[in-house]
Amino acid sequence: MSGKLAPLHRGLMLCATAALLFAFFVYLLYTVNLLGFPYDYDQGEGFELVDSVFFSRGQLPYRDTEAYPFYASNYPPLFHVMAAPFVWLFGPAYWYGRLLGFVGSLISALAIARAVYRDGGGQKWIALLSGLAFLSSNFVYHIGPLFRQHTMMVTFEVAAVVLLASAFPRRDKGGIALGLLLLLCAGYTKQLAAFSALAVFAWMLLRRPGSALRWLAAFTLAGGLIFLWLNLASGGEWWRQAIVANVNDFIHEQALGLSFLWLKLHLALLVPAALLLLYEMYLDRLSLYSIWFALTALLGGVASGTWGAGDSYFVTSIAAACVLSGIFWSRTLAGSWRMPGFLRGLPLGRVSAIAMLIAPLLYLAYARATLKTPTDGAFSSLATVLGISGNTRDNFYDSATYRVGGYARIGYLLSPDDLAAGDAIVQLILEADKPAMSEDAGFSLAAGRDVISNPTQLRNLHKAGLFKGEALLKMIEEREFGVVILRALFYPPPVLEALDQNYEAGRTIRMNDFDYLILYPRSP
Amino acid sequence: MPPLFTGLAALTKLGFMNGDDGGLTKRQLGIILSLLGALALVAILAIDALDFGRQGGIGPAQSLALAVAAITALVGLTLIPLGDAPA
Numbered sequence: 270m271s272g273k274l275a276p277l278h279r280g281l282m283l284c285a286t287a288a289l290l291f292a293f294f295v296y297l298l299y300t301v302n303l304l305g306f307p308y309d310y311d312q313g314e315g316f317e318l319v320d321s322v323f324f325s326r327g328q329l330p331y332r333d334t335e336a337y338p339f340y341a342s343n344y345p346p347l348f349h350v351m352a353a354p355f356v357w358l359f360g361p362a363y364w365y366g367r368l369l370g371f372v373g374s375l376i377s378a379l380a381i382a383r384a385v386y387r388d389g390g391g392q393k394w395i396a397l398l399s400g401l402a403f404l405s406s407n408f409v410y411h412i413g414p415l416f417r418q419h420t421m422m423v424t425f426e427v428a429a430v431v432l433l434a435s436a437f438p439r440r441d442k443g444g445i446a447l448g449l450l451l452l453l454c455a456g457y458t459k460q461l462a463a464f465s466a467l468a469v470f471a472w473m474l475l476r477r478p479g480s481a482l483r484w485l486a487a488f489t490l491a492g493g494l495i496f497l498w499l500n501l502a503s504g505g506e507w508w509r510q511a512i513v514a515n516v517n518d519f520i521h522e523q524a525l526g527l528s529f530l531w532l533k534l535h536l537a538l539l540v541p542a543a544l545l546l547l548y549e550m551y552l553d554r555l556s557l558y559s560i561w562f563a564l565t566a567l568l569g570g571v572a573s574g575t576w577g578a579g580d581s582y583f584v585t586s587i588a589a590a591c592v593l594s595g596i597f598w599s600r601t602l603a604g605s606w607r608m609p610g611f612l613r614g615l616p617l618g619r620v621s622a623i624a625m626l627i628a629p630l631l632y633l634a635y636a637r638a639t640l641k642t643p644t645d646g647a648f649s650s651l652a653t654v655l656g657i658s659g660n661t662r663d664n665f666y667d668s669a670t671y672r673v674g675g676y677a678r679i680g681y682l683l684s685p686d687d688l689a690a691g692d693a694i695v696q697l698i699l700e701a702d703k704p705a706m707s708e709d710a711g712f713s714l715a716a717g718r719d720v721i722s723n724p725t726q727l728r729n730l731h732k733a734g735l736f737k738g739e740a741l742l743k744m745i746e747e748r749e750f751g752v753v754i755l756r757a758l759f760y761p762p763p764v765l766e767a768l769d770q771n772y773e774a775g776r777t778i779r780m781n782d783f784d785y786l787i788l789y790p791r792s793p
Numbered sequence: 794m795p796p797l798f799t800g801l802a803a804l805t806k807l808g809f810m811n812g813d814d815g816g817l818t819k820r821q822l823g824i825i826l827s828l829l830g831a832l833a834l835v836a837i838l839a840i841d842a843l844d845f846g847r848q849g850g851i852g853p854a855q856s857l858a859l860a861v862a863a864i865t866a867l868v869g870l871t872l873i874p875l876g877d878a879p880a
Contacts, residue, residue: 475822475880479814521853550872554879555822567861574854 281629288636292405300414308691308711314416315710320349325356331506339722348418366416373424374413389599399595425455468561517576524574526673537635542593562589690780701751724759731761748790822880823872830866
């Protein structure tokens with residue numbers, strides 16, 4: 270039976286590969302488009318660049334926000350340390366941080382393919398589709414080529430898990446140490462890696478509790494020493510800025526909306542992943558991948574409901590789902606399932622034959638579910654064939670749409686108008702004879718002016734009761750800023766109230782689908 | 794002996810304590826998950842019982858947490874009969 274189906278299987282596999290390669294092509298276009306854009310595309314990119322500038326000068330970005338320029342970061346340091354050599358070579362710019370993120374996403378995809386190939390029994394084609402499936406996800410696509418540390422955290426997590434899944438059972442001490450070092454790197458890239466660390470140690474405890482406890486002690490000691498050093502070197506600001514002020518409100522509608530969207534877009538991966546998880550739970554040993562998938566999906570889903578979080582919080586669970594679904598199809602196609610005695614009567618040969626059609630069809634369905642594409646120019650014919658039209662911008666289709674709160678409202682390609690709008694805002698800063706206060710750091714950096722404040726961090730500190738802001742409010746009341754640029758009103762209420770009383774709207778400039786409100790000091 | 798006590802006794806026989814370090818069984822994992830789920834259920838319900846001044850009863854986030862805790866406990870219970878198979 271499988272012999273007769275082989276040509277159809279190959280044909281469908283080619284179609285699935287072509288569909289996922291198309292998704293990769295659009296991802297490349299998006300990346301190249303972003304690399305040439307010198308301003309913030311996603312809110313927060315500029316502040317990650319500012320952090321990198323601090324590290325390039327040998328300074329920490331965990332600072333006192335009560336003193337000028339009222340700036341502090343709440344992110345761990347590693348990604349910005351990685352970007353610091355580029356600051357030395359090229360000065361402050363967005364392209365290298367975006368390139369680092371993009372390369373990180375490619376490394377994650379390669380590690381996923383490697384895991385599927387190694388642990389799935391050497392099915393090369395399924396391994397390739399698993400890696401491409403990761404890059405096709407709408408959630409990965411959004412955040413991949415941004416100057417944000419999230420993608421690099423996922424890269425470290427995926428590399429750590431793939432390495433440890435092999436090294437720990439083999440008692441390979443070098444491999445385990447390297448895997449845990451990568452996990453530590455993930456944690457010092459972004460705090461969210463704690464979920465992966467939890468999964469790793471839960472699995473290690475299941476397999477060899479004594480050994481796991483010894484490795485956990487070493488891991489905690491190494492992580493704790495870095496933590497202590499950061500806190501001492503920053504005079505306690507690391508604890509205050511990155512830990513205490515990093516607690517936000519929980520919006521349950523956002524968590525539920527994003528969880529349903531994750532389910533809807535990735536269902537073709539999640540079903541085989543869940544089947545492998547159930548198989549391991551009841552008929553085999555639990556693999557690291559299964560525990561990683563279950564914990565990061567659950568905890569990432571819950572965490573996605575916090576203010577400021579979003580779809581990116583599911584990216585780690587998507588990587589895990591790609592690995593699990595790839596291993597599931599590899600074993601099914603090879604007919605290599607090990608069944609207990611009471612299930613040996615199952616017609617596995619027939620299942621394997623049917624899987625020759627279902628596996629590529631599900632990858633095709635996944636490619637359609639996660640489709641993102643421009644709909645104009647060279648893509649207009651394709652859009653007509655697929656029956657789609659622009660739904661996020663006039664000329665860009667994203668299967669996820671923008672209907673769910675917390676889903677990043679980005680992903681489309683930027684136009685020359687966006688660049689001109691950014692240049693116009695920079696010109697306004699250059700024309701001002703006083704400092705400029707901006708919600709995006711990129712404009713001040715491009716103008717060669719001080720970056721004043723980090724609005725979301727001031728908001729976090731204010732909510733935690735850790736921001737008085739007397740000096741900043743005094744500067745606003747005395748109208749010491751020549752121009753103020755607002756985008757999303759992220760500043761804490763007292764700052765916004767002071768701005769309202771002392772500044773007036775000048776004009777609005779639209780860039781990247783956001784309206785930037787330009788304020789000028791009110792006349793005395 | 795009731796199954797729960799049998800399970801607790803099984804938990805005290807973790808291999809690594811005898812220098813074996815052979816890993817947990819399905820039964821031990823089942824007991825751990827059941828206990829964690831049950832403790833979480835009690836803790837979540839206790840939030841309401843102890844927080845007298847709050848209005849509105851169990852909120853959506855709490856309902857979600859209750860569901861997760863209950864599922865964890867149920868999954869744990871289904872693993873206990875699988876005995877000494879490695880987890």
